[in-house]
Amino acid sequence: MYDKKNKLNAKTWPLIFQDSPDDVIAVQNGKVISRAQFLQHVNQLATRLPEKAYVINLCQNRYHFMVSFAAAILARQVTLLPSNQVCNEVNTLTEAYQDSYIVLDSAIPDLIAEQFYVEIEADDDLAGDGKTVPEIPADQMVAMVFTSGSTGQSKGNHKYWGELSAGTALLASRFGFDVSVVYTIVATVVPQHMFGLETSILLPMLTPTRMHIDRPFYPADVQRSLAEAGLPRVLVTTPIHLRAIHNAGIDWPETKFVLSATAPLSRDLAEGIESVMQTEVCEIFGCTEAGSFASRKTVQDDGWILYDGFSLRVGRSRSELLAPHLSQPVYLFDVVEIISPGHFRVLGRHADLLNIAGKRASMGDLNQKLMQIKGVDDGVFYMPVPFEDEKSVVRLAVFVVAPDIPDDVIMLELSRNIDAAFLPRHIIRLEQLPYNNMGKLPHQALSDLYNRYKRK
Incomplete structure (x- = not known):
């Protein structure tokens, strides 16, 4: 001992x-x-x-x-x-x-x-x-x-x-x-x-x-x-x-x-x-x-x-x-x-701190507000890396497990709690988030999901 x-x-x-x-x-x-x-x-x-x-x-x-x-x-x-x-x-x-x-x-x-x-x-x-x-x-x-x-x-x-x-x-x-x-x-x-x-x-x-x-x-x-x-x-x-x-x-x-x-x-x-x-x-x-x-x-x-x-x-x-x-x-x-x-x-986290249009937020705080929405079983915000042909400013996306509520309800609830600069451009629905066997969300797994969604 x-x-x-x-x-x-x-x-x-x-x-x-x-x-x-x-x-x-x-x-x-x-x-x-x-x-x-x-x-x-x-x-x-x-x-x-x-x-x-x-x-x-x-x-x-x-x-x-x-x-x-x-x-x-x-x-x-x-x-x-x-x-x-x-x-x-x-x-x-x-x-x-x-x-x-x-x-x-x-x-x-x-x-x-x-x-x-x-x-x-x-x-x-x-x-x-x-x-x-x-x-x-x-x-x-x-x-x-x-x-x-x-x-x-x-x-x-x-x-x-x-x-x-x-x-x-x-x-x-x-x-x-x-x-x-x-x-x-x-x-x-x-x-x-x-x-x-x-x-x-x-x-x-x-x-x-x-x-x-x-x-x-x-x-x-x-x-x-x-x-x-x-x-x-x-x-x-x-x-x-x-x-x-x-x-x-x-x-x-x-x-x-x-x-x-x-x-x-x-x-x-x-x-x-x-x-x-x-x-x-x-x-x-x-x-x-x-x-x-x-x-x-x-x-x-x-x-x-x-x-x-x-x-x-x-x-x-x-x-x-x-x-x-x-x-x-x-x-x-x-x-x-x-x-x-x-x-x-x-x-x-240093990597999770966001600065959009001169306004600051953290991914952890945004995720917490997302999870407070009734009907969202699981979810996470994601900051994409822009495609080479994208000239506009890249906006946040969210991955959600929320089979019983529509996108507009999610957006409405988010808009009541976070600044408009951090509202997601894309709501990507999943049956479950890609956790590994340690309960973590690997960045690469989220990136792969987002890229497949964008190329549809």
């Missing part, structure tokens, strides 16, 4: 937290996996992995992912975590990192790299040491996590074991995962994303927390997984899933609290979730470069509270995030305003 006084400069960090080998690390369908069993699975797998420098972990089963990730650490391999699992993107990654292979637990067609399949039975009676916890050098690079591409091109970020361990401990301290109460986490997010990696993989590895192995998608699946998890339970999810949960009309098991990230959560939806689930909703703020570093109780505050140890340095053109466990300052894409020490407000 994290020791604020002594651990930040430690040369090694344990692979897992273990008070007792019999403590549970994972649960599913009434079965439990102990921390000793986990170490046995990891040690066994580490000896079987291909001898390569990099491994692309595409495991769908959360426990398979965690075992493969830990085994790669023991084998001193760097785990590459792509922003999505689309075949072309994975193949591009394997071409860039040729001394790599893919670990997976279900077939994905048309992959070009060497593939290694993981098969682990949760109740295996394995021989071998399950009590000795390996110490991992703090400066060992264990992963490269790629950004989602929601602001443009995906970019890889080096992750070292000491940095991940210290960051996870700060997250655990904020939400009480490092105390005697043992929570079970049910997560709808993928472990390949930084939010999912921290909350559904690293928290169970490095704190007493247990993971529920499933990754439920539909509300009924979430309900079942929460019921299986037992008390006390925590739901880790996204605004997309929370919207579906809110509208599901079903009863929910007692849940200590909900953690949401990947996109802004409206106060109205947070209040609705707290009402239907009889729980508390918290948001996590972070980035791939630094992990999570702030949180808020959405129904109480539109500002964010930094985790202990983090600080912000706000300049005219950019803001820097600093912390003792980060090797260098992290430059934020967000425009922030300091409310008080350790307390800040996000005004928008």
